[in-house]
Amino acid sequence: MQDQIEQLVARALEELAGTPAADLDDWRRRYTGRSGELTGILRGIGKLSAGERPLAGQLANAARQRLESAFEDRKTVVEAESSADVEAIDVTLPGYRPVVGGLHPVTQTLRDIRRVFANIGFRAVDSPEVEWDEYNFEKLNIPRDHPARDMWDTFFVDNPDRPGEMLLRTHTSPAQARVMEQTDPPIRIITPGRCYRYEDVDASHEATFFQVEGLAVDTNITMADLRGTLEYFARALFGEDRRIRIRGSYFPFTEPSCEAEMSCHVCGGDGCRVCGRTGWIEMLGAGMVHPDVLEGVGYDHRKYSGFAFGMGVERIAMLRYGIDDIRHFYRNDLRFLRQFN
Amino acid sequence: MKVPLIWLRDYVDVQVPVAELARRLTDAGIEVEAVESIGASWDRDRVFVGRIVSIDPHPNADRLTLPTVDFGAEQRRVVTGAPNIKVGDRVPFATEGATLIDAHGDGGPLVLKPAKIRGVESSGMVCSALELGLGEDHDGILILPEDAPVGTPLVDYLGGDVIELDLKPDRSDCLSMIGVARVVAGLFELPLKLPELGSPRDDRAVIPELAIDIRDPELSSRYAAAYLHDLTVAPSPHWMQRRLEAAGQRPINNLVDITNFVMLETGQPLHAFDQQKLRGGVIGVRPAEAGETLRTLDGQDRKLTPDDTIIFDGGGAVALAGVMGGLNSEVTETTSEILLEAANFNQTRIRNTSRGMGLRSEASRRFEQRLSAETAEYALRRSVHLAEEIGAARGVDLWEDAYPGRTEPVVIEFPLSEVPRLLGIEFPRERVIDALERAYFEIEADDGDTIRVKAPDWRGDVTMDADLVEEVAVMIGYDAIPSTLPRGGVVGSVVSEVDHRDEIVRDILAAAGYQEIITYTMSNPERLRRVLGGDGADAVDAAGARVGERFLPVQLEPLKLVNPLRAEEDSLRTTALGHVLETLAANLRFADRDVGLFELAKTFIPAGAELPEERRVLTAVVGQQLSSPGWDQRREATFFDLKGLAELLLRRFGIASSDTAPFRHPTFQAGRCATISAGDTLLAAFGEVSPATRALSDIDEPAWALLVDVDALLSIADHARQFAVLPRFPSVVQDVSIVVDLDSQAADFVDAIQSAGGEVVESVSLVDEYRGDQVAAGKRGLTFSIVYRDALRTLTDDEVATRHAKIVRSLEARFGATLRV
Numbered sequence A: 001m002q003d004q005i006e007q008l009v010a011r012a013l014e015e016l017a018g019t020p021a022a023d024l025d026d027w028r029r030r031y032t033g034r035s036g037e038l039t040g041i042l043r044g045i046g047k048l049s050a051g052e053r054p055l056a057g058q059l060a061n062a063a064r065q066r067l068e069s070a071f072e073d074r075k076t077v078v079e080a081e082s083s084a085d086v087e088a089i090d091v092t093l094p095g096y097r098p099v100v101g102g103l104h105p106v107t108q109t110l111r112d113i114r115r116v117f118a119n120i121g122f123r124a125v126d127s128p129e130v131e132w133d134e135y136n137f138e139k140l141n142i143p144r145d146h147p148a149r150d151m152w153d154t155f156f157v158d159n160p161d162r163p164g165e166m167l168l169r170t171h172t173s174p175a176q177a178r179v180m181e182q183t184d185p186p187i188r189i190i191t192p193g194r195c196y197r198y199e200d201v202d203a204s205h206e207a208t209f210f211q212v213e214g215l216a217v218d219t220n221i222t223m224a225d226l227r228g229t230l231e232y233f234a235r236a237l238f239g240e241d242r243r244i245r246i247r248g249s250y251f252p253f254t255e256p257s258c259e260a261e262m263s264c265h266v267c268g269g270d271g272c273r274v275c276g277r278t279g280w281i282e283m284l285g286a287g288m289v290h291p292d293v294l295e296g297v298g299y300d301h302r303k304y305s306g307f308a309f310g311m312g313v314e315r316i317a318m319l320r321y322g323i324d325d326i327r328h329f330y331r332n333d334l335r336f337l338r339q340f341n
Numbered sequence B: 001m002k003v004p005l006i007w008l009r010d011y012v013d014v015q016v017p018v019a020e021l022a023r024r025l026t027d028a029g030i031e032v033e034a035v036e037s038i039g040a041s042w043d044r045d046r047v048f049v050g051r052i053v054s055i056d057p058h059p060n061a062d063r064l065t066l067p068t069v070d071f072g073a074e075q076r077r078v079v080t081g082a083p084n085i086k087v088g089d090r091v092p093f094a095t096e097g098a099t100l101i102d103a104h105g106d107g108g109p110l111v112l113k114p115a116k117i118r119g120v121e122s123s124g125m126v127c128s129a130l131e132l133g134l135g136e137d138h139d140g141i142l143i144l145p146e147d148a149p150v151g152t153p154l155v156d157y158l159g160g161d162v163i164e165l166d167l168k169p170d171r172s173d174c175l176s177m178i179g180v181a182r183v184v185a186g187l188f189e190l191p192l193k194l195p196e197l198g199s200p201r202d203d204r205a206v207i208p209e210l211a212i213d214i215r216d217p218e219l220s221s222r223y224a225a226a227y228l229h230d231l232t233v234a235p236s237p238h239w240m241q242r243r244l245e246a247a248g249q250r251p252i253n254n255l256v257d258i259t260n261f262v263m264l265e266t267g268q269p270l271h272a273f274d275q276q277k278l279r280g281g282v283i284g285v286r287p288a289e290a291g292e293t294l295r296t297l298d299g300q301d302r303k304l305t306p307d308d309t310i311i312f313d314g315g316g317a318v319a320l321a322g323v324m325g326g327l328n329s330e331v332t333e334t335t336s337e338i339l340l341e342a343a344n345f346n347q348t349r350i351r352n353t354s355r356g357m358g359l360r361s362e363a364s365r366r367f368e369q370r371l372s373a374e375t376a377e378y379a380l381r382r383s384v385h386l387a388e389e390i391g392a393a394r395g396v397d398l399w400e401d402a403y404p405g406r407t408e409p410v411v412i413e414f415p416l417s418e419v420p421r422l423l424g425i426e427f428p429r430e431r432v433i434d435a436l437e438r439a440y441f442e443i444e445a446d447d448g449d450t451i452r453v454k455a456p457d458w459r460g461d462v463t464m465d466a467d468l469v470e471e472v473a474v475m476i477g478y479d480a481i482p483s484t485l486p487r488g489g490v491v492g493s494v495v496s497e498v499d500h501r502d503e504i505v506r507d508i509l510a511a512a513g514y515q516e517i518i519t520y521t522m523s524n525p526e527r528l529r530r531v532l533g534g535d536g537a538d539a540v541d542a543a544g545a546r547v548g549e550r551f552l553p554v555q556l557e558p559l560k561l562v563n564p565l566r567a568e569e570d571s572l573r574t575t576a577l578g579h580v581l582e583t584l585a586a587n588l589r590f591a592d593r594d595v596g597l598f599e600l601a602k603t604f605i606p607a608g609a610e611l612p613e614e615r616r617v618l619t620a621v622v623g624q625q626l627s628s629p630g631w632d633q634r635r636e637a638t639f640f641d642l643k644g645l646a647e648l649l650l651r652r653f654g655i656a657s658s659d660t661a662p663f664r665h666p667t668f669q670a671g672r673c674a675t676i677s678a679g680d681t682l683l684a685a686f687g688e689v690s691p692a693t694r695a696l697s698d699i700d701e702p703a704w705a706l707l708v709d710v711d712a713l714l715s716i717a718d719h720a721r722q723f724a725v726l727p728r729f730p731s732v733v734q735d736v737s738i739v740v741d742l743d744s745q746a747a748d749f750v751d752a753i754q755s756a757g758g759e760v761v762e763s764v765s766l767v768d769e770y771r772g773d774q775v776a777a778g779k780r781g782l783t784f785s786i787v788y789r790d791a792l793r794t795l796t797d798d799e800v801a802t803r804h805a806k807i808v809r810s811l812e813a814r815f816g817a818t819l820r821v
């Protein structure tokens, strides 16, 4: 009898699932109504032995409750369907777009740079954009009349009290001296900010641009640490399989000096238009902090060593987004800016 | 600096592919900027040195001729329009199939095909410099030297790779072929071959007397002179011309070419004086006297100062030292004896003079950089030797030599432990020593841990052990250095409060629909004052004056640049509003709605002789048309959009109580602008931009602006948040609509409702303002929604009604408000 009831319930529920509103009452009549099948089975209980009867009764009642409850659920669903006599939506119509703004691609890139360096303990500090010659050049081992000054075409700021001394920083490197003067090693900082060069603007040069300076000074900092740090950075921003190579260069405030190149993130190193078919992309200038710079801020250069690097933020953004002209950044055309939201 | 490989290979037999040479040099810090391949497209089997055998007239055209050209294998007759050839000339000759440059078309490649020109078959072509890619000259055929070997592939005679170096100021030793050759020899472990000088074969019995008078060794550490006579002016030999031309120097004649050749070869600039024009048997170096003048070789009269250095003879100035010769001692066709100068001058003084006068040359460029005084003697000997070798002159190579500034070689005590300490890798000591020796450093002593190293005279950039570490890295290769991360570190926060605040501010503005922009920090005073919309000084009240001082200090004289690129960018901005409005105007030209922009950037407030205050201000603007939900639904921006934005910021920084008050300032439309302050601290100003200000920024629709002092925001920010128990009993909401005076302030009613209602008033919010016919003139209707709730029980209807009535009475009594029905 148990099997008989279970089979009946299964059959009834299966049938119920496809029953339309008009046929629901008929279903009820056929299964749980006075002359329905379940009722018929209940009637048969009387023929069972007294020992079997209580269990069969329980089973039959449970089955009735399940069927009644399923009937009510089905009725609710079917009624809701039939009462909402809706017209179908053309789901391909566009959504209502909330008006949202966005961050400038340079800000986005700066945030990413900050985040990556924060992960390895570099603190971001601010430093003045209007600087003294002393910090921009002299404390960086670039005395007046040094031929290396030609490497930085400089905007000077009129200051009758100190003529020729106030300028717009040409790089974020003055922050090196400012931070070291105020702090004892160990040092791990980056200084993002705006820099200025007195030069004509073209597709790859801006007179106003952002740079991020990095500086680490301690008793055991090496060029290998520099390479590793840059590799960490390149991988975080441009993909896990980036490699760094370094080659010789010259900056008055580092010795040894180097340029770092990153394996091309577009072609992976095979050579393409982006990397000028070399497989490598120039990333930044760097080096070990020059002994004269360390001594100039009162550090013992035999005890401490450090590395420094400086990278152009627009350049990083151009590489990431495939932007071909640096002048886009400060034209602030919404059709450009909104591409990065 | 252009280095032709045929010239470089005179001194070092480097045979690697040019790409590899370029890479190795670049890796060593001698950056190869470009590799130029002269004649890369000249097919060895199709472009030759030819000789004009005969020239026949063209039967059908007066302007054309029919030269027959011998190019070794055979002779061919071609058609040409070139006017400059004659029988016997050596010329470049191309046969069919050769790739040339299309001189008459777009300058692209052109493959030569047989052609009939005005009825005559032409089976080849005599070529101009332009057609060969050798320059712009297309006036005639390129005439080659008389000794050009007929039948030789032209690429062997004129072609070759040239590398162009972008030298950093430390490597002035590489401003010469020999200097580059030394580096190449060291990198590739090849021997260096310097030119043999022999001894001059001068048999002249009497040479003139010469005294050299260096007034101050600070001006000139060395002044040496050679004496040349028996001059035979002629074109230089092909090998010299070819090298000069490939290096970017136009050959002139053998005497001029020798000075240029030796300068490029050794790095030592040379200057030739007409010896017979020099007076008094003396030549010397001194500062110019104030007011002294000299007519230089370019015919200009130069007014000199004591900061300029001159060469003088018995009669006065004869040259501007290191920069340009004087016309009074110029070498001309009639010159028969030459004093050839090889000197070393104070680099700073040369630099200042050449820059001051705008006279920069290959010579002054070298003098401006570090130049070894040792080179002077070698350069003179080489010059005289060359002059004799090519038959240009005979001479005395070291006629006189004054060397008061001789210095001792630089010797450095070099602890070898510095290499691993700075590079992070330990090399075997033999490798370190080998690297230094390949760079021509001498190991004078070696006690195991420390070596004593003598730097070569041309490496004035090397003065300390860190420099030697770099030499080791360069010679062994930077790529040997491994990658590690710094050990240890710094404990403490890596994100500053200021950066954190800026992130929050930017995120809020972006979420509210505003796009961040970054504009230039340069402006000019007139441009800055445009935000005032003209001269509106009388329209300022006390609150407006504070707004002006904090956010729009455009009456202050801004910091001026000494050397601006453009007049409209000659100062540092004191406010960003002008630039932001200009950007709004530019974007409104194509975007018809939702142009909300903001910039969070520094402005520069002058501080007298000190560095300026770099003040961070948030500047946000929005145009009139805004989208509302729906397709193509829009609404107009209002004062309340900006106020809501400001309130959102304040709330985010936990500033609970603030006052909003009107002000008058010409940048804003009076009656539609307000400040937000907390106590005495001015936080923000916002409102509709005045029509005059808009007009000066070329914005022809209403616009709104918000200025926020983010530093003040940070100084009073309260990031603490306090949990409040969620209500357990229901609230009752009742509205009250009142008619009040037009010049009343809504905030006063809110306060009054709160105080009259007491604790059961949970909140009061304005839900409507009505102005119009349904209220009396001078009045407006306000509707407030009041939420009543008791934290401990459910309020009854009676209790709410009683409280509500009390509030209404209070509004009537305090403000003369009447209920609106």
Ligand SMILES: [Zn+2]
Binding pocket: A264, A265, A266, A267, A268, A269, A270, A271, A272, A273, A274, A275, A276, A277, A279, A280
């Ligand atoms: Zn690539």
